[in-house]
Amino acid sequence: MTVTTSRQRGEYAKTAARRQEILSAAVEVFSTSGFTSGSLRDVAERVGLSQAGVLHHFPSKTHLLEAVLAWRDEESRLRMDSDHIEGLELLRALVDLVAYNQSTPELVELYATLSAEATSPDHPVHDYFVQRYATMVPWLQRSFELAAAGGQLRPDVDCGSAARQLVALMDGLQVQWLLDRTSVDMAVEVRRYIRSLLTVDL
Amino acid sequence: MTVTTSRQRGEYAKTAARRQEILSAAVEVFSTSGFTSGSLRDVAERVGLSQAGVLHHFPSKTHLLEAVLAWRDEESRLRMDSDHIEGLELLRALVDLVAYNQSTPELVELYATLSAEATSPDHPVHDYFVQRYATMVPWLQRSFELAAAGGQLRPDVDCGSAARQLVALMDGLQVQWLLDRTSVDMAVEVRRYIRSLLTVDL
C-alpha cells in the first residue's frame, strides 16, 4: 500500500481508468485488424478521444501494444495461479485457462494475429514472442517431467517434444476455432491431447 | 494439348512468365507484411515494374492474392500426389510435404500470416480459409479411418479429433519454427505425433 492524498487519488484514478479504457479499445482494434493495419484513430474513436488524446496516455502505437500484452499476460498469470502450482495440477489449470479463453474471442484473435505477424524479425514485438515461446515451452516441459517422475506419464513420451506440441496444438486450434467456433472446442481437444500422454486421469 | 501459333507462343509465354514473376514477388511481400499491410508498390519494385504495370496483369490486389493461393495449392497437390494415395501412405506424404515446406520459409510465413489475418469475417480471403479447413480436416479424418479399418490405428483414437489436432499441430509448429528455425523441426514433430497414434511404424 502507498499513501495518497485526496487530490492524487482523484486524478490518478481517473487517468488509470482512462488508460484501461484505451487498452480495452486497443484489444478490439488490434485483434480485428492486426497491429500494423489497426489504427490509433480507430482506438481513439472507441473511447471518445482524438488520436492525439490517445497519444497523451501512450507515447506511441508500439508502446500501446506493449501495454496491452503486459496487461493480458498478468491477467492470465493471476488466473492460472501459475506461481504456486506445477506438474499435473498446472496442466489442469492450463485446460481451464483454454476454456476461459473461449469466452474472450477478441483476446484469442489478438494473440493469433500478432504471433503470426511478429514472426517477421523487424516487427515491433518480435522479441516479445521469441521470449514468450522460449519461456513457455521449457515451463510446460518441466510439468511433464514432474508427471514422469510421479509415474503419471506414459514411458515413451518425450517431455520436450510434448511441451512443444502442446503449445503448437493450442495455437493451431485457435485459428480453426476463430474460423468456425461451432465446430471446435479448444479445451476438449487440449484435454484429450494431454490425457493421451498420461497413465492417470487428468 | 492445345494448338498455338508461333506468334501466340511467343507473346503468351512472355506474359505467363511475367505473371509468374509477379506471383513470386507477391509471395515475398505478403509473407513478410501480410496481405493488408503488404503493398502493390513493393511487389512492383521487386519485378522492375510500376504499380500500374502490376495491375495490368492482376486487376486488383485481392485478385493477386487469390492467384498466389491457387498457385501454391496446385503445387502442394502435385507434390503430394494427393489424388492417388490415401490412408497411411497419405500421412507419410504429408510428413514429406512438411519436410519440403521447411525449404520454403516464405510460403510457410505467407500461410501462417494469412490464416490468422483471415479469421476476421470481412477479410478478402476469409472464405478461402474457411473452405480450406472444412476440406482438409475431413480429408485427413478419412485417412485415419482407413488406417483404423486396417488395424493400424490405436483403438482409443478418435479419427475426427486426430485429424483436427494434426492440422492444428502443423499450423502451430509453423509459428514456433518461423520464430526460431534452429530449435524446431516441424517434420520430426508431425511424424512423432502421427506415430503416437499408430500400432505400426510409419
Added chain:
DNA sequence: GTCTATATACTGATAGAC
C-alpha cells in the same frame, strides 16, 4: 488532459499517353 491543425508519408486504383 484534451483539442485542432499540420507535417510527412504511404495506400489502391484509374485515366490516358505511347
Added chain:
DNA sequence: GTCTATCAGTATATAGAC
C-alpha cells in the same frame, strides 16, 4: 504491355492553444 500523373483516402506523430 508499360508508363506517368493523379485522385482520394489512409496513416503516425508533433506543435501549440486552451
